[in-house]
Amino acid sequence: MLKGLNIAFKDLKIESRAREIFISMVVFSLLILIIFSIAFSDLLSSASKTATVTSGVLWICFIFAGTLGLNRTFATEVQNGCMDALKMCPIPRNSIYLSKVIFVFLLMLLVEIITIPMFSVLFNYQFTAIIWVGIVILLGSFGFVVVGCLISALVIRARAGEMLLPVLLLPLSLPVIIPAVSATSGLLRGEDIFSLMSSIRLLVVYDFVFFAVSMLVFEYVVED
Amino acid sequence: MATIIYSMMGETVLVAEDIFRDYGCLHALNGINLCVEEGEFIAIIGPNGAGKSTLLKIVASLTSPTKGTLQIFGTKDKDREDVQDRIGMLSHETFLYDNLTARENLLFFGKLYGMEHAALDERCDYLIRKVGLWKRAEDPVKNFSRGMKQRLSLARAIIHDPSLLLLDEPYTGLDMNASSLMENLLVEKSGMTKIMVTHDMDKAFRLCNRLLIMEAGNIVHDVVANDPNARKFAEAVCFSDGGQFKC
Numbered sequence: 110m111l112k113g114l115n116i117a118f119k120d121l122k123i124e125s126r127a128r129e130i131f132i133s134m135v136v137f138s139l140l141i142l143i144i145f146s147i148a149f150s151d152l153l154s155s156a157s158k159t160a161t162v163t164s165g166v167l168w169i170c171f172i173f174a175g176t177l178g179l180n181r182t183f184a185t186e187v188q189n190g191c192m193d194a195l196k197m198c199p200i201p202r203n204s205i206y207l208s209k210v211i212f213v214f215l216l217m218l219l220v221e222i223i224t225i226p227m228f229s230v231l232f233n234y235q236f237t238a239i240i241w242v243g244i245v246i247l248l249g250s251f252g253f254v255v256v257g258c259l260i261s262a263l264v265i266r267a268r269a270g271e272m273l274l275p276v277l278l279l280p281l282s283l284p285v286i287i288p289a290v291s292a293t294s295g296l297l298r299g300e301d302i303f304s305l306m307s308s309i310r311l312l313v314v315y316d317f318v319f320f321a322v323s324m325l326v327f328e329y330v331v332e333d
Numbered sequence: 334m335a336t337i338i339y340s341m342m343g344e345t346v347l348v349a350e351d352i353f354r355d356y357g358c359l360h361a362l363n364g365i366n367l368c369v370e371e372g373e374f375i376a377i378i379g380p381n382g383a384g385k386s387t388l389l390k391i392v393a394s395l396t397s398p399t400k401g402t403l404q405i406f407g408t409k410d411k412d413r414e415d416v417q418d419r420i421g422m423l424s425h426e427t428f429l430y431d432n433l434t435a436r437e438n439l440l441f442f443g444k445l446y447g448m449e450h451a452a453l454d455e456r457c458d459y460l461i462r463k464v465g466l467w468k469r470a471e472d473p474v475k476n477f478s479r480g481m482k483q484r485l486s487l488a489r490a491i492i493h494d495p496s497l498l499l500l501d502e503p504y505t506g507l508d509m510n511a512s513s514l515m516e517n518l519l520v521e522k523s524g525m526t527k528i529m530v531t532h533d534m535d536k537a538f539r540l541c542n543r544l545l546i547m548e549a550g551n552i553v554h555d556v557v558a559n560d561p562n563a564r565k566f567a568e569a570v571c572f573s574d575g576g577q578f579k580c
Contacts, residue, residue, distance in 0.1 A: 113445070
C-alpha cells in the first residue's frame with residue numbers, strides 16, 4: 110500500500126510543474142467569492158444576515174473548485190494509457206484510489222487556505238470559532254473528495270465524462286454537503302458547538318462509510 | 334482446428350485453459366487454450382477483431398476472462414498480485430507521464446515495483462544509456478519524438494527486469510531507424526519470454542520462434558515460425574478479412 114502512495118507524490122510533482130488544476134481551482138473559487146460579495150453587498154452590513162448566507166457561499170466555492178480538481182485528477186492516468194501501467198504494478202489497486210484522494214484533498218485544502226482569508230475580507234466577517242470551522246471544512250472536504258475520486262474514476266473513460274462527473278457527484282455528495290453547510294452556518298452564527306454535534310457526527314459517519322466502500326469497490330471500477 | 338505445439342524450453346510461464354471473454358453480445362475470445370514455456374518469443378497475429386489484444390490484456394491482468402482459468406508462473410488469477418512484478422508490458426500507448434522527465438518516469442515505475450533506491454538509480458542509468466536517451470534523460474517526455482517515447486517506454490517496461498514481456502503492437506508509428514533499434518533491444522533480451530501482438534508479418538517471422546494465428550476469437554494455428562506452412566497459414570487467415578493485415 111505504501112508503495113502505491115508514490116502515485117500521490119508523482120501527482121504533486123506534476124501539478125507543481127504544470128499548475129493546471131490548482132490555478133483553475135483557486136481562480137474559480139475567488140471568482141465565486143467576488144461575485145457573491147457584490148451580489149450580497151446589501152446584507153454585509155448585518156453580521157447575522159451575513160452568517161446566514163455565507164456558509165452557502167463558502168461551500169459553493171469549495172464544491173465547485175473541488176469538482177474542477179476531480180475532473181482532471183484521473184486525466185493524467187488516462188493520457189498515454191498510464192492507468193493500465195499502474196494496474197499492472199504489484200500494488201493493491203485501491204492504493205491508486207487512496208493516492209488520488211490524498212492528492213485532491215491536499216489541493217482542496219490549499220484552495221480553502223487561500224479562500225477563507227479572502228472570504229473574511231470580502232464579506233467583512235471575523236471568525237470566532239475558527240478551529241471548529243476548520244474541522245467541519247476538513248470533514249466535509251474529505252467526504253466530498255472520497256466520493257468524487259470514485260465517480261471520477263468511473264466516468265473518466267466515458268464519452269463526455271467531464272459533464273457526467275458533476276451530474277453523478279452532486280446528488281451523491283448531498284449527504285455530506287447538507288450537514289457541512291448546516292454545521293458551518295451554525296458556527297458562523299456563533300451557535301454552541303454541542304448543538305451542532307449531530308451534523309458533525311453525520312459527517313464523520315458519511316466519511317468513514319464512503320471511504321471504506323470506495324476502497325472496496327475501486328478495483329471493480331477500474332476493471333475494463 | 335488448431336495445431337497445438339508445446340515447446341519444451343524450461344519453466345512453464347503461462348497456461349490458459351478454455352479462456353472466454355465476452356463484451357456484451359460480442360465474443361472476443363472463444364475458448365483459448367495456450368501453454369507458453371520460458372524463453373519463447375511468440376507472435377500473435379491475425380486480422381483486426383481477432384481477439385489478439387484482448388488475449389494480451391487478460392495475460393497482463395488488465396481485464397478478466399468471462400470464463401476459463403489462467404495460470405502465470407503457476408499462480409492463478411486471484412493471486413496475481415504476487416507475480417505482477419515478473420510481468421512487463423510495452424504497448425503502442427507509451428504508458429509515460431508527459432510532464433515527468435525520462436529519468437523520473439523510470440524512477441516512478443521502479444518504485445512502484447518495489448526496487449531499492451540504489452539499485453533503481455543504477456538500473457535507470459543503464460537503461461537510459463541502452464535506449465540511447467542519455468543526453469535527454471532530464472528532459473520532459475512531452476518534448477520527445479514518437480520513437481524516443483517508444484524507446485523509453487521499452488525501458489519502462491523492463492525496468493524491473495521482468496521474466497515475461499508483453500508487446501502490443503510495439504512498432505506502431507515508428508520510423509525505420511527507431512523500429513530497427515527496438516528490434517535489436519528485443520532480440521538482445523533472449524532469455525526473456527516475450528509475447529508480441531503484431532500486424533507486421535515479416536517482423537513476426539523474423540523475430541519470433543512461435544506463431545499463434547488468431548481468427549474470430551480462436552487460435553486457428555499454433556506453429557513454429559520455421560514451419561514451411563506457417564506463412565501460408567498466416568496469409569490465409571490474415572488476408573481473409575478484407576486485407577486488413579499489413580505485410
